[in-house]
Amino acid sequence: MREDLTKINNHNYSLEKLFSDAKDFLPLLGTDYVEFYVGNAKQAAHFYKTALGFQSLAYAGLETGLTDRTSYVVVQDKIRLMFTTPMPGSKGEIYNHIEKHGDGVKVIALWVEDATSAWKETTSRGAESYLEPTTQEDKNGKVVKSGIKIYGDTVHVFIERKDYKGTFMPGFEKWNSHYNPTSVGLKYIDHMVANVGWGEMNKWEKFYNETMGFANLITFDDKDISTQYTALMSKVMTNGNGRVKFPINEPAEGLKKSQIEEYLDFYNGPGCQHIAVATDDIVSTVSQMKERGIEFLYVPGTYYDTVLDRVGDIAEDIKILKKHGILVDRDDEGYLLQIFTKPLTDRPTLFFEIIQRKGAQSFGKGNFKALFESIEAEQARRGTL
Ligand code: FE2
Numbered sequence: 067m068r069e070d071l072t073k074i075n076n077h078n079y080s081l082e083k084l085f086s087d088a089k090d091f092l093p094l095l096g097t098d099y100v101e102f103y104v105g106n107a108k109q110a111a112h113f114y115k116t117a118l119g120f121q122s123l124a125y126a127g128l129e130t131g132l133t134d135r136t137s138y139v140v141v142q143d144k145i146r147l148m149f150t151t152p153m154p155g156s157k158g159e160i161y162n163h164i165e166k167h168g169d170g171v172k173v174i175a176l177w178v179e180d181a182t183s184a185w186k187e188t189t190s191r192g193a194e195s196y197l198e199p200t201t202q203e204d205k206n207g208k209v210v211k212s213g214i215k216i217y218g219d220t221v222h223v224f225i226e227r228k229d230y231k232g233t234f235m236p237g238f239e240k241w242n243s244h245y246n247p248t249s250v251g252l253k254y255i256d257h258m259v260a261n262v263g264w265g266e267m268n269k270w271e272k273f274y275n276e277t278m279g280f281a282n283l284i285t286f287d288d289k290d291i292s293t294q295y296t297a298l299m300s301k302v303m304t305n306g307n308g309r310v311k312f313p314i315n316e317p318a319e320g321l322k323k324s325q326i327e328e329y330l331d332f333y334n335g336p337g338c339q340h341i342a343v344a345t346d347d348i349v350s351t352v353s354q355m356k357e358r359g360i361e362f363l364y365v366p367g368t369y370y371d372t373v374l375d376r377v378g379d380i381a382e383d384i385k386i387l388k389k390h391g392i393l394v395d396r397d398d399e400g401y402l403l404q405i406f407t408k409p410l411t412d413r414p415t416l417f418f419e420i421i422q423r424k425g426a427q428s429f430g431k432g433n434f435k436a437l438f439e440s441i442e443a444e445q446a447r448r449g450t451l
Contacts, residue, residue: 081308084281090306091187092279094176097255097310098225099139099146100341101173103163107149110169111138112245114147117358118418119250124234125241128153135160138241139234144254145343146234148173163219168413171338173213173223174258176310181226185212193277196221206232214277217262217270217314218336250354252343256421257302257311257429261329261339267301267316274303274312283311288318290431293438295451296320302429313429315339325441328450332413340406342419348403349382351420352390361408363440365391376432377401381424395432400425406437414448 104110114120120140127136133155139148150172152160163172178184182199189195197213207230213223225235233240262270274280280303288297297318304311317324329339345351352362370388374380377396382403387394392405403422410416421430430437445451 081281081304081306084283084304085279085306090279092178092184092305094178094305094307094310096144096177097258098175098177098223098227099148099173100171100255100258101137101148101150101175101223102169103160103167103172104149104151104169105164107136107138107151110149111140114140114149115243115245115247117360118142118355119248119252119358120145120147121246121249122241122243124238126238130237130239132237137238139238142249142252145252166334167219167337168333168415169411170333170416171220171258171341173221174216174338175223175225178224178226179228181210181212181224184224184226185214188214188277191277193273197223202236204232204236206230206236209235216273217260217266218333220260220337247358250358251345251347251351252420253346254344256342256344256419256423257313258341259313259315259339260336261315261326261333262336263330264317266336267299267314270314271301271303274314278305280305280310280312284428286431286434288320291434291438292318292320293435293442295322295442296324296438298324298326322442322451323445325438325445328445328448329415331450333415338416340417340419342404342421345420345422348392348405348420348422349386349390352392352405355407355420356390360410362391363406363408363437363444365393365436365440369393369436393430393433393436395426395428395430397426397428399427402426402428402430404430404433408444414444414450 120142123141124139126132135150135153137148137150185199193214196215199212201208201210209230210226213221215221283302283304286300288299291298297320298315299318300313300315302313315326317326373394377394392403401424405420407418
């Protein structure tokens with residue numbers, strides 16, 4: 067991965083250079099799973115299976131002896147999503163999260179070799195503990211978990227599963243379903259974006275840098291990310307091997323309300339704004355998701371009048387990209403194709419990005435303007451611009 071990330075948007079961003087002071091004190095193997103606290107886990111899991119092509123993986127609830135919550139886990143290639151709803155035995159934490167935030171991401175779980183060391187290294191550098199190292203066992207082996215708090219009510223849980231052979235984790239049973247809709251070709255989580263409050267981007271950059279050993283790969287200021295009306299700023303943080311990337315957004319002053327401010331209002335504070343998932347065939351993925359009911363942001367047809375002047379030759383038929391509203395951008399290493407869903411929740415908070423990288427390792431800076439104008443049009447329809 068290191069050599070994949072040497073140049074971004076014409077800058078020489080070398081991971082070697084970013085991480086020159088040697089030892090990575092928090093080696094991450096990737097994203098393990100993402101857990102959402104939701105009002106109805108059973109229905110959320112059904113939606114993600116039906117509309118986004120996930121398959122049933124694991125279940126925990128009354129039948130497995132769990133009385134305070136019900137969790138369903140779905141999977142698509144390397145992506146695992148968990149949906150959790152409180153049950154009457156719950157002490158209120160999950161209820162409170164849902165009341166305050168609506169359905170949203172609670173846990174961004176990171177896969178590690180050693181969850182005890184991950185907890186010690188991060189908490190000794192100032193991270194607040196969420197879960198002390200805890201071992202869970204069943205007949206398939208053991209999993210060690212630990213966790214720290216991050217922005218808002220969101221947390222990272224470190225998962226050590228090298229001694230586990232079961233389906234998911236101790237406490238879960240395999241979820242066998244007769245309903246198994248096909249995959250839409252989603253492969254892995256490319257990045258997950260945080261929205262934080264006014265003036266807090268640098269605080270969270272410092273947090274990821276100092277307590278987790280991440281580096282700032284790239285910064286977008288309000289001139290990079292603004293339209294006639296609204297603006298935001300963003301810093302992309304990456305871990306040492308480039309497998310885990312967290313852009314952090316904060317609102318910036320504009321004539322009208324920034325989309326980040328709208329998010330903060332509806333989520334009642336900082337949280338995860340979008341999950342970008344990679345595919346090898348964005349046209350096929352997006353057409354299947356549309357057929358299954360997912361709505362994507364609308365891009366003005368005029369975008370396609372000039373896009374090829376900006377990005378040069380691409381293998382895809384521009385007419386097909388235009389039909390679906392798929393955006394294109396290029397950097398020194400290649401190009402990328404991307405598209406954004408409308409919010410998947412009732413509140414205008416969480417959405418998904420579908421991304422296909424054809425060499426490019428950047429984040430679609432050339433599309434920001436068209437994209438944000440499209441988001442503004444949606445804000446105007448909601449009366450929140
Ligand atoms: Fe993104």
